[in-house]
Amino acid sequence: MKLNTPPPPQETVINNVEQATGESNLPSTQPYRRLYMTIPVKFTIAILLAIAWTTLSVWLSKRWLIDLANITNWPFAIIAITFIAYVPGFMNAFLISTLAFDRRPPRKKLTEYPGVTILVAAYNEADAISDTLTSLSRQDYKGELEIFVLNDGSTDDTVAVANKALKALSIPANFHIQVMDYPVNAGKAAVLNRGLALASHDLVATIDGDSWIREDGITQIVERFVNDPPNTRAVAGAVMVRNSRHNFLTRAQEWDYFHGIAAVKRMQSMYHGTLVAQGAFSVYQRDALKSVGGWPECVGEDIVVSWALLKHGHRIGYAEDALAFTNVPTTVKQFALQRKRWSRGLIEAFKAYPSLLFKPRLTTLFIWWNLFFLPLDLVYTFIFIPGLILALFGHFWIAGPLTLAVLPLAALWNIFIFRIQRKMFHREGLKVRQNFGGFLFYAIAYSLLMQPVCVWGYVSEMVGMTKKWDTK
Template sequence: MAWTALSVWLSSPWLNDLAELTNWPFAIIAIGFIAYVPGFMNAFMISSLSFDRRPERRPLLQYPGITILVAAYNEAAAINDTLTSLARQDYQGPMQVLVLNDGSTDETVAIAQRTLESLALPANFDFRVIDYPVNAGKAAVLNRGLQLAEHDLVATIDGDSWVRTDGVTQIVERLYADPANTVAVAGAVMVRNSRENFLTRAQEWDYFHGIAAVKRMQSMYHGTLVAQGAFSLYRKDALMEVGGWPECVGEDIVLSWALLEKGHRIGYAEDALAFTNVPTRIKQFSLQRKRWSRGLIEAFKAHPSLLFKRRLTTLFIWWNLFFLPLDLVYTFIFIPGLVLALFGFFWIAGPLTLAVLPLAALWNMFIFRIQRKMFRREGLKVRQNFGGFLFYSLAYSLLMQPVCVWGYVAESIGMAKKWDTK
């Protein structure tokens, strides 16, 4: 709040000049969503994360049974690695892995079966391939797998993810270390193919800094808003209580909000690591982020009462509501303002815009320090990726936020929905 008040005071000349040029409502909305709201969010994250003292994760005397659902659609290029990583888990309890082929048109099933024949599985592991010949969508195939789950804990892992050897163990330990009303835990998803091009290099920072920091902060307020399908853990009875995964493009966020609406808690296991392949081309990236934006709108439409639920995590439901005007203002006001600045017109973007850089730099240094400490505890090293960081910090939003607006519009006008965005 102090940072926001300082921002308002420093920007008063800018606000007055823009109001004279346009009008006061436009000036307040433009500068509010260009500077004040993002500044408040960054300052809030820094101050919150500085107080992060989550319960210590400890080994269990006995590890419960867990069913892992691997939804796969045309994952021939990656399914071998995913199953190999699961076969190498150090999990000490019973572990059932169901590969749910959702009508793939490539060699996903054949490769998965050959992989299982070649793996030396521990006695407590049970791997099976379930072949559904007709594509039904991710939510439908996960619900089919849920009906086959033999254990009280259910995890989801994407068919193109590599899970670290201790990933399953640590996400289960986090569930049991967290408060008793925790029914789901989001794992930490990082980028596996970050060295392919500038786009994947930038996404490495997005996952390592942005997404990880937000999930970590939200879990402190007892409500991580998305237990993502790429790697998350659930209590089976909680999944059954809300009817499993809903039929929509953002099935993971809508499911997560359904759990929150029931009063449950969703945690975050910052050191239960899975590495996933991110989009390598602009079109792939745009389709993925468009789908994420549509999922956010679906969540608001399905669970609007969360905006008025009396619990700490309600703050972040409102936070997400601000993403819509933030992305709209950035796309239709700030980006044109950058173009105007190139021609010497500093009405929208100008010298005062640079005032947000110190806070952005502080935020990046702060979360980098937190994440690097976690990596070191896990025996990992943060690879040098300065070029990707420059692209992430300077140009990433120019690509991502217009795509988010596209997703909001697509959901609002009812465009056709599709799971496969590869």
């Protein structure tokens, strides 16, 4: 699938599917006004539907549960089937219900656009930094933009390439771009905090050094920030894959960013419960960042700082139509290191803010949701994958009939989110490009690679292995 965005000098294949806007997917007509339901009501209905589906699953799986218990034992059977069938089924049912009820308010234009400081953390980004700066120079933002390229001790020509690009670009009068060269590598959190100390505007955005920001990206993420509820202190943008046509792995990640990451963020944002303002493209309120001590020294600095904001009672929003396109890992090793880092970041967040599990707000469900990723990944890696191998030889003890019952539900929520994203694409004047082979790999085999890597990340954090930013 292809986005008709202004092409940078290198490949600009951006995504097979697109992020949804902050607007309703259907016209605002009188019948929808009459059928409007409050957020707590939608949440309650989604929970009840998910519980109903899970109850049905438990009833249907009685024979499977008994047979597996006879072969192994009851504790093993209950744990295995719970995390192979019941929990994924509950999650899929809740996702479908949420997407069906989602009617979010429109993002409105502003009469005056506030100044924004943009922090571009860069470590060995000589191949991509020029394109990132090109995309920033083409922003249609009407307010003042203060942009700091924060070079964190790169060992390549990142600084030279950035300075050369700035001389060649046409920079709008309301944009001020400066390269800050820190010769000693201090880590991403440290260099972002240095940029935060330099920021002169109340809104601070972060962008990765290998990202391409669509020309209205800053405008739309700021509009969402201003239009969101008053306690909003951060808004995550929509990050999609830029180099999706590099190979089969990047094609599969294209679907992961759209159908996995984007769908979950959309679901969370409907209940005012977005959990992570990712470092690749997000905007924060400067004083809120400073009140929690800025970005912490850890591998998952964006996850942990987001949970720090939640801990203080703040809200994080999601701008579905503020689009950034990032280069994803092109090799299995790079992919494994990235997902290992993300998993470590999740454990870091739980270690830093375990009390969020008991905070009385709708976001608490999603904190528990993330907690369940640990047993889900463990069971998938050490029980379900061996079960698949057994099934190939005709032994359906673990990968059993109810496993197949989860597939239609997963397919249904994929259809829901695809339709939502495609409608936004059309509204944004973008076209969808086919990537069926990537989807097949994503749907059938992607988890076989990703979830064992996640387990590796959990273990690495729990045993205290060395942490570093450079994972390329």
